[in-house]
Amino acid sequence: NAGVTQTPKFQVLKTGQSMTLQCAQDMNHNSMYWYRQDPGMGLRLIYYSASEGTTDKGEVPNGYNVSRLNKREFSLRLESAAPSQTSVYFCASSGSRQGLGVYTFGSGTRLTVV
Amino acid sequence: QQQVKQSPQSLIVQKGGISIINCAYENTAFDYFPWYQQFPGKGPALLIAIRPDVSEKKEGRFTISFNKSAKQFSLHIMDSQPGDSATYFCAASIGQGYSTLTFGKGTMLLVSP
Numbered sequence: 741n742a743g744v745t746q747t748p749k750f751q752v753l754k755t756g757q758s759m760t761l762q763c764a765q766d767m768n769h770n771s772m773y774w775y776r777q778d779p780g781m782g783l784r785l786i787y788y789s790a791s792e793g794t795t796d797k798g799e800v801p802n803g804y805n806v807s808r809l810n811k812r813e814f815s816l817r818l819e820s821a822a823p824s825q826t827s828v829y830f831c832a833s834s835g836s837r838q839g840l841g842v843y844t845f846g847s848g849t850r851l852t853v854v
Numbered sequence: 855q856q857q858v859k860q861s862p863q864s865l866i867v868q869k870g871g872i873s874i875i876n877c878a879y880e881n882t883a884f885d886y887f888p889w890y891q892q893f894p895g896k897g898p899a900l901l902i903a904i905r906p907d908v909s910e911k912k913e914g915r916f917t918i919s920f921n922k923s924a925k926q927f928s929l930h931i932m933d934s935q936p937g938d939s940a941t942y943f944c945a946a947s948i949g950q951g952y953s954t955l956t957f958g959k960g961t962m963l964l965v966s967p
Binding site for chain 2 (some may be wrong): 744773780783784830843846847
């Protein structure tokens with residue numbers, strides 16, 4: 741099915757370890773996003789890529805890096821994981837022809853840092 | 855980014871009742887207001903959206919009411935069903951140029967049988 745695919749679905753890291761969350765979309769969308777979801781905090785934007793070749797910081801970028809590998813793929817890297825990064829991470833994409841604000845989300849990666 | 859304030863944080867409604875979730879915004883440049891629905895273990899999905907040139911939009915049992923002067927908008931779920939139990943997020947964005955969505959903090963709705 742067309743959509744946004746995130747891997748892995750679950751991950752447990754030790755403090756200080758690094759990892760990369762992968763995201764790929766097959767809808768030919770221009771824009772891609774990484775959000776984290778925490779109880780009572782809603783969805784907070786970490787980084788986004790308005791188009792291939794560009795990336796920008798969102799509301800909570802500290803401790804993260806991103807790479808827009810090509811139009812389809814947008815990865816999120818934690819260089820040195822901290823317990824405060826325990827969260828559910830969502831990748832999303834949107835296409836300019838759909839109109840702004842029509843995001844398609846992946847099913848999420850549940851990350852626990854111990 | 856400008857904030858979108860959402861209330862209540864959680865809501866319990868009996869089957870057949872009306873669920874109402876409210877949002878308020880500050881940035882008058884916002885001109886697109888979607889609502890997203892999220893079921894446990896899933897990503898959010900677009901439910902319904904409105905632009906400020908209309909005061910109401912209805913899709914089935916779901917209605918958005920928009921009050922531009924008060925900078926408020928709300929989601930009404932008529933004849934609420936247990937299958938509507940989910941977390942609902944309001945959001946806003948600026949239509950001109952490029953802008954990201956600003957989300958409210960979410961409302962966890964439970965419809966009791």
